[in-house]
Amino acid sequence: MTVTGTGDDGVILDDPMRTKGTAFTAEERAEHGLRGLLPYAVTTLEDQVRRCWGEVDRQATDLQRYVYLRSLQDRNEHLFYSVLAADVPTALPLVYTPTVAEGCKRFSELWRRPRGLYLAWPDRDALRDMLRNRPHDEVDVIVVTDGQRILGIGDQGVGGMGIPVGKLSLYTLIGGIDPARTLPILLDVGTDNPDLLDDPFYLGWRHRRIDDEDYFAFVEDFVAAVEAELPEVLLQWEDFATPHAAPILARYRDRLLTFNDDIQGTAAVALGALQGAAEVAGTRLADQQVVMLGAGSAGIGVMEMVRQEMVDQGRSPDEARSRCWVVDVRGLLTTDRDDLSGDQRAFAHDPADVADWDVEGLPGLADVVEHVTVGVLLGLSTAQGAFTEDIVRSMAAKVDRPVVFPLSNPTANAEARPAELDSWTDGRALIATGSPFPPLARADGPDVPVAQCNNVYIFPAVGLAVTAAKATRVTDAMMRAAARALGDASPALHDPHAPLLPAWADVRAVADGIALAVARQAVADGVAPEASDDELRDAIRATRWDPAY
């Protein structure tokens, strides 16, 4: 039933951006024709937040908590963000990884209300008309996915929409982007997930994914429609499969304000965490041998930024490359392989480098760790438990402070669990994970939180920066500036026992610092209008949306 009240503004109760629910004052109730439509008591936002957290706590499972919070978001956006802000560390795993993965898998079953835009291939002639149907005219940030590589759980088809919705809620919570100026988009080009194709409740276009020629033409039409309708918007590509992710980024990065979060955001957060780790380990990144398990777009994106950092620290490009080792499902990337993309080939080793290793076929991760003094081991492979006890002990036998980041999401896909890494290395490992894990227990002191090395430290701040600075492009230097600013905020720089990345409670202040660094770089790169630091700070402050009524 639609509540219409008697005043000219009576529908306000149903408008998630304007409603205050029971917090409407007596005067507001009279003004908006709401008298009698609400119970008599007038509550405060703080009362409502406490009541909602009570509801969250009473739910039996995290998936139910996710469903409750998503419903709250659709009902009252100010209250939703006030609830999240009241306890960011507890809220984050409920609206983001790992719970959002379950929300994506069960998207059709859990469907309640529409949010964002669903642009399906059969409607390809009407892309611009559909964009015009967006709920709010002005948009600062779009997050778009085609649902093909959702976290580490593969093709979720239309269910992938959970990710743009979740990411954009963090743009607001952390980056302060007005929720009415965000737009989640799902490009529905079919699904190759047989369970979804067989699911009678599946809400997407029930069809196999279209072929690449049609796919790239569809993406081009989508980008052209965005350019025509929203020429200044930030367009974030999220969770595209590796064969599409890098080509799309290459095609559009110099044409509009855009970036790929999995490639560039992940690289920036990893480099930021590595800055803290280098400080504690007392070694420069450029002096390390760095191994990446996983040669997808995320892994290669991280290694590209690692390589660039080594060059900035004084290594020649060839020296830097020789210190990077990338292993995929077949084994080490080597130049004699014929199954590598150009981006992967940039990290391939000459087979001569490993000729004396006495290994049958391609060396695997264990072989690399056995033959190389690995200082940094990173995982973006989706391979649960791939950092085995033997591998980690072998690495830790050769370095004082092994840096081990199992970064795959959600939790079940992590290459190792922090407690195991901690025990196998007698507490020497410097650890960061992609999804949240419990803190490490210490016999002689308080528990130590595990840093969550997730691109959520980066994308909201980048969105805040480009919106405030009116940037027209996202340059590599801007992403490097984000990484450095995050690294500079690492608690480990001041306390070797502290986590490598800032606490969630501080994440909004950290985002302001990252946003300033990124905005400054945008000005320096000539992709944003001239502005002083003070002007940029003012613009960042002015851009931040406040969830108070």
Ligand SMILES: NC(=O)C1=CN([C@@H]2O[C@H](COP(=O)(O)OP(=O)(O)OC[C@H]3O[C@@H](n4cnc5c(N)ncnc54)[C@H](OP(=O)(O)O)[C@@H]3O)[C@@H](O)[C@H]2O)C=CC1
């Ligand atoms: N922490 C964070 O912020 C982020 C984490 N991620 C996570 O990174 C993971 C990967 O993402 P993405 O790069 O896009 O995905 P892809 O699926 O494209 O890449 C996975 C890579 O890992 C390789 N791989 C798979 N299984 C194994 C195995 N058993 N041993 C060795 N290598 C293996 C694959 O090889 P092959 O192609 O030959 O099968 C491929 O190179 C996901 O879990 C995602 O959630 C992503 C972005 C951000």
Ligand SMILES: CC(=O)C(=O)O
């Ligand atoms: C965090 C993220 O973007 C991913 O796992 O894909």
Ligand SMILES: [Mg+2]
């Ligand atoms: Mg992602």
